[in-house]
Amino acid sequence: MIRLILADDEELIRGALVTLLNLEPDIDVVASAGNGDDAVALARKHQPDVCILDLEMPPTDGIYAAEQIIRSVPTRVILVTRHARPGVLRRALANRVSGFVPKSTPADKLARVIRDVAAGRRYVDPDIAASALAGESCPLTSRELDVLRESRKSANIQTIAKSLQLAPGTVRNYVSSAMTKLDAGTRQEAAAAAWDQGWI
Amino acid sequence: MIRLILADDEELIRGALVTLLNLEPDIDVVASAGNGDDAVALARKHQPDVCILDLEMPPTDGIYAAEQIIRSVPTRVILVTRHARPGVLRRALANRVSGFVPKSTPADKLARVIRDVAAGRRYVDPDIAASALAGESCPLTSRELDVLRESRKSANIQTIAKSLQLAPGTVRNYVSSAMTKLDAGTRQEAAAAAWDQGWI
DNA sequence: CAGAAACCGTGACACTTGTCATGGTTCTAC
DNA sequence: GTAGAACCATGACAAGTGTCACGGTTTCTG
Incomplete structure (x- = not known):
């Protein structure tokens, strides 16, 4: 059984995703949070296998929460985002985030990503990866x-x-x-x- | 049984919301769509009691789709939004949208709103209504x-x-x-x- | 250690934005 | 029918932006 926490600042979305993921026979959403700080606290308390964090989330963003979680809990983090900006992907991977998926992903695919990440693998959505690699690196100082x-x-x-x-x-x-x-x-x-x- | 269609351009969110709403014993999500045009077509085909549309959705926005649906199908439309901008609320209500809820709404509350709207009542989230009424009307020509x-x-x-x-x-x-x-x-x-x- | 890049700053100048006055036409409301 | 508001435009001018040359200091890389 994969133990999971989920964080998204929109309660309707959070409730819907918790319900959906709990339908998977091998996934158990043990807690959910509406902001990054609560997510960090819950990760420390529950020591889940995987954390799913929305990227656009207070107080700063999901990467900030991911950083805190990865630093203090032996868990793996998946970031979910609506607008997948390549530079943000690089920052996420630099912070040892294990998964990066857009909200355009079908639910059954997210479940597979969760299983892969729980098993120690990394996942970056191919479209995001392709545009990040194709895209120029930042030319600005x-x-x-x-x-x-x-x-x-x-x-x-x-x-x-x-x-x-x-x-x-x-x-x-x-x-x-x-x-x-x-x-x-x-x-x-x-x-x-x-x-x-x-x-x- | 309330027959419903749901439209949201993010597949993960759409799948999660369909799953969640189908758990309600008296709500049946008969179809779902990923854009406004498909939503209009499905509304015409299924003649649902209620349509739930995300506000930020191609090709233009959810209000455009709502307009099309309301003009041609005896149904009621609820708009769901992440960033509830007062001026957009006024345009929505001007187009005879029956419900307007932010994505910070809990799922059980959304279910109640669906039941109220299906029964012929209107619903506007009180926080959105308050800020729309308190906020100045547009001073620009x-x-x-x-x-x-x-x-x-x-x-x-x-x-x-x-x-x-x-x-x-x-x-x-x-x-x-x-x-x-x-x-x-x-x-x-x-x-x-x-x-x-x-x-x- | 030397060269290149980045950072920082000044000054001159061209161009664009924004302010303001003025005024004609059309539309709206009383 | 009239007054006021909105639309549209021109012109003059002030303020702000952006370009470019130039140069000193610090940091980084080979």
């Missing part, structure tokens, strides 16, 4: 990413400069460089492109 | 909304002007006016605020 990340929150160059403790001219240089690398017309467009790729 | 909507796709004023067949100066005036009404520092910020409110 660490500071260019910082500037774009901040650009998503702040309205103007002045505010971004203050947040990052840089001169406005420096911020403009980084913005311009990032825009050129991503072939974007505005810094908002560049930030959106970096977000879509999972780089920020 | 139709053309200001057009400009912001286009601003989400286009990088610059020139392109927006071409798309809407307006002079660039006119677009700048609408942008400026919208920014003032929404207290935004850039047109991108204004567009994001309008999107968050469900006005575009």
Whole structure:
């Protein structure tokens, strides 16, 4: 019997997935959580074989919770996501996450993935893997990413400069460089492109 | 027995919800679909008592599918959403949608909502209703909304002007006016605020 | 250890965005 | 029928963005 915990911040989805997985004769959902912190606490308490975590989940994201769980519990983590961004896949695998599946996966396939992962194997959805491998690696420097990340929150160059403790001219240089690398017309467009790729 | 169809573009979620709802003794999920067009076709074929549609679903959104279904089938529609934007609620109710629930709803509550709606009652989640009523109505004119909507796709004023067949100066005036009404520092910020409110 | 890349900054300049005033036409509401 | 709002446009100007050249310092890699 594979003992499992499941975390998703949407109660309807969480309830539905718990019900569905409990129908599998060899899978037992021992607990479920609505946020990352509760998931970590429940993983520590129940020591499950597998943890299924939604990627978009407070307080930060599913990778954060996965990190905490993997660091302190001998379990395996599967991340489930709606928008599979290649850069996020790389961060997940770097954190020794064992499975990465999109929400477009059929339920019976998720069950098979759970069994494979419980048996010690790794699983990355082939479509996600293909686009991650085909996709360019991030061409932006660490500071260019910082500037774009901040650009998503702040309205103007002045505010971004203050947040990052840089001169406005420096911020403009980084913005311009990032825009050129991503072939974007505005810094908002560049930030959106970096977000879509999972780089920020 | 309440006959039901369910549509959600994420197969895992759709499978889980179908399984969960079929556990209710008085609910029978007769069909399910992965997009709006299929949902419309299945509603016409099965003439269900209730249709549950995810709001974020291709080709346009769940409201589009709801509209089509309500126009041609004597059924009742419940929309399920992850990000409940007040303006979207108003558009949904304007299209005679009978139920509007967020994905944070517990499953047993969704079952009760289905029964109420099947019995001819309407249901709007109280939290969503409260924020929709408390929230300001849209202060923007139709053309200001057009400009912001286009601003989400286009990088610059020139392109927006071409798309809407307006002079660039006119677009700048609408942008400026919208920014003032929404207290935004850039047109991108204004567009994001309008999107968050469900006005575009 | 040397060279390259990244980080950081300044300054000049071109281009774009945003503000504001002004005014004509059309539509809507009282 | 009239007044007000919305739509549309032009022009002038200020503010902000983005480009580019240049250069110093620090970090990284071979």
